[in-house]
Amino acid sequence: MQYSTYIALPTTTVIEALVRALESAAKYNPNDVVQPAAILWTDHDSQWQPIIPQLRRLMPQLLTLGEYAPEHRTGPAIWLRSVVDRALENVEISQETTPIVYLPGISRQELRAVQECPDHLKPLVELQYRGVCWTQKNGKDWTVEAFLVSEEGGLGLNVARDAATRRAMLGALAELATTSLERLRGKYLEAEDFDKLFSDDPAKDLLLWLSDSEMVKSGWKEGRWNAFKSRCKTDFKFDPDKDGELVAAELLGKQEGAWARVWERFAEAPALYPGVPELLGKAMPDDLFVELSSWPQKNEEQEVVLRQALLNLEKETPAAACEQILALEKTHGERRHWVWAKLDLAPLANALAPLAFLAERTSSKLGGGSVSDMAKQYVDEAWEVDAAALSAMAAVKSSVDVQALCKALNAIYRPWLESAAEHLQALVEKEPLPGYDGQGLEDILVDSGGLIFFADGLRFDVSQRLAERMRAKGWSVTLSTRWAGLPTVTATAKPAVSPVTRDIKGLDLGEDFLPATADGGQPLTTDRFRKLLAAAGYPYLGSDEAGDPSGRAWTENGELDKLGHALQGKLVGRIEEQVELLIERIQCLLDTGWREIRIVTDHGWLWLPGGLPKVDLPKYLTASRWARCAAIKGGSKVEVPTVQWHWNSDERVAVAPGIACFGAGNEYAHGGLSLQESLIPVIRVTAGEAVGKTAAKVVDVSWAGLRCRVQIEAVQLGLFVDLRTKVNDPSSSISKVRSADSKGTASLLVIDEELEGMSAAVVVLDASGYVITKQSTIIGGED
Template identity: 75%
Template structure:
């Protein structure tokens, strides 16, 4: 019973710790000391990868996976006490996918290879770091990622830059606006820094809700900073042009050549019939709209390597925002973004670019001063092909200490998603929790507009069925259910009421959650 629902028996681990027998022939998975010793051994082995070659690093990780992977089935993993064993699964996935470099004879071919499968390497790297919590474990995972992820990342960026030197990425006149323009009833959601691999997580959640989802990609404006790349994916792009590069890579209005400030950008949207919606507005769905979400990029700059632990939260927030817009009556939501980003725990490498050669210097790009010659790659400014921008080679930065950065030329920064989301006319209205109250340790809930096959569950973690503190109950014909928490020691524990719509055996979809504390 403890193994099936360990959270219901918080006193058992300490009793097991005290009761571990001294005999040789015992079941290793039963005793917390064994798991702790194995975690310490794995941590030491991962730290030792710091000086390993890529081939040796991949070989060693696969060896560790054979010896430690089984611990993910131990009860201690369910309790979150085997984070390195959990992270090891993602490291092994990286190892298997990076045994060959990401190639391609053209930028388009390279983009196709990335979209088809290679993006999973990036998401596995983020997932590995998101699996751990302690500083010591973060250092161990960081060493492993530098051994097997960094070489692949560097090779791909260098190859793309070599291809782009011969066949430059399209500028302002090189890509159409068909994928970023919506008709009446459509809304554009600009999500700052929605990297392609993260967009795949978002699309997967959308499909789980039975929404119609269509994904495509386009090249971001260069340099891959918001000032340049955001207006490039806006439906008012034709009203914007590049005059001189300046220090901040900001384009101008096409008619007056005034700098494109936030206020002027919104006036352009209004002139084209787009409502600008703040984060808590849903607007008039009979027209067209534009709204923004900048949480992901903002967190990346502030948290750097620690961003990995917050990605899922940001995906959830984006999903909830999209759902609120669809529920408000918008027939289509078009999700666009300005750029992606490079991410590497421990820091991206540094390359020198003297300040006296630049008018401004950012993490991965720089405005060249006058006719100065620089010893780093240059690209055409998206808004004016006659203006050149210096970009850092490979995955390097023009400064030290950057674990999160963008502005340069790499698949992670430059290949951006466009997601089109629609819901059919027969879409049921959003299910809502109408009432929730406690009687002793029994939670009684009523669901408004309950659909057939709907069940509810109480959990301590939203997306973890293993954290359930009660038995899943089906909603009756009146939309009601009763959930009993058997363990009175859980009183006062924060819990989540999860709604599960069963479409097939063993699968489920989470809807909006209501937080509650288990109370008498």
């Protein structure tokens, strides 16, 4: 059973992609910066203004500069500033949501030039420092064309660059916004394609009218309204004036005859018609044979039934709970295909997919006759159980749904987790895990051109998600495993996956499980660790540094462990964000020229919403006591398992039995002995097959007007240079391909002046046309 195949994925329209792009501008790392005060959206030519009413229905946090009209969240700069600062009681924006301020007719440059900024805009100037601006990579406004064609932050569509196409595209923006991206991808879009969007579309018109009848009727000219009424009478046997919205909603919900096409259109992108669900809720007929999927109250009734069933699972045995969940899946699984799941109104039905997967997989315990046998089972497929538990909880948001999922996970996931940990601990009593001398560093060390990337707390199942995302980008990815140093805390386990382990030794265990430098026996502080790395030829790179890709280096990124301790069970809502941040950093490093990256981590973690169990360990027996491990005081004897300290096998560390903690209230913890904490990934990444075919590097890109001068370093002659909007698509070339001369230089000219300021890529090709390397650039150069 593959639970992911049961999750309904909505068809994305242009406007929904725009919403995601705007909201993603507010992403931030809470451990480094504060939440942005606002997203400023400048639009010098007011190109986006025709779809602002549509956007406002999807984004209640959208504010617009203009005449004072608070009912439309529009007003002058001083009013906008007051709303952003939550100073007006009659305009509510939650603290968790970042306001988006749309500024038609205003360019980014006007706000940046503080002295010359018009007085009526000055209340907004300060927001660019407390907030963020949604702009292209070059700092210019996002034009409609740039958003459609750009691969960096845009949609990556193939659009003709002639003036007629641009006019047609802007003229059809309102219609384009509600068009599915599936209908646009894989085509060369010209003026005719945008003109066709104006063709008769009665289903969409009917849905727009149903969603907001007064606004639509007042916005349409009399001729269009009369044509619409005539079409409704002919095609849908319905009179908008005489029958009204409720009758139309009932006909829509029945999905009969021509109305079935209208329902399909609604189901394709229901968020575009926010008024329709409320109408359907009012219009449900009293009919024993009503189509259940059409009516929101039927879905809500089923969510209530499912919620109670999940809450009742705590009374069942694990086996009975698994049977109950599989039965619930048969009853409620189909609701994931209902339109309400796309509107996030069936979270428990969505959570049932991974829960049913858990019910099947946790019905048998994770065993094995040896540590290696158990590790193999986990790597082959058992890690999917942990991934499914995270996915189930990630599907819900409300406190009542979270409580229901807690009960379900404690009924079926916790027993499996406990059994696996207890079995591993029993095996380790006879066969200790490899320690300082038990496993080499061959899987970690890199040659020149290689970088070691440390990601704190990258658990194995999360590393699988990361590897999948990297493979989707065309990178070459190899994933292996090794055992973490014990106890599984950063102080002990991080240096154990470094290239300087031979320069580190363990003396007395101490209270913080920290080893010492082999030369001098000083505690391994962060500063001393980095000095050892530099001395070994692995200089430390900060999170925004690229380093010298001709050498070697060590860098660190990722906040999973820090977030886990801070958020506990709520960590699940931030995992995807952390994977995204890791991908972005790795992409930057590969783009810089690093040939190989080894991703390593120190430990994983246990996670159980509702709390891991507590076990007693008297404080007087310990020198220090952490969530899952403790330093034993003197010769004290403890009634819990002990393991050898990774850095000195003569020192013993107490670890909590099973999945227990030495304190209450931990939903996230590590330091003990379990597969989730101790079996850690090592990922080798290169940027695909291009690496190693021909060595080449773009060392300089400079612009003089629309002429681009490129300087490359290469080990052979006969290379070519091109400018493209899509790296691997020759048809996206915006200049003539030029051969690099004997000095590695080439000059490229962009003829179309309209392209100035857009993102592009300098690509280096071998004689066969294979892309060897690339370098991002802005046509015409940066401001």
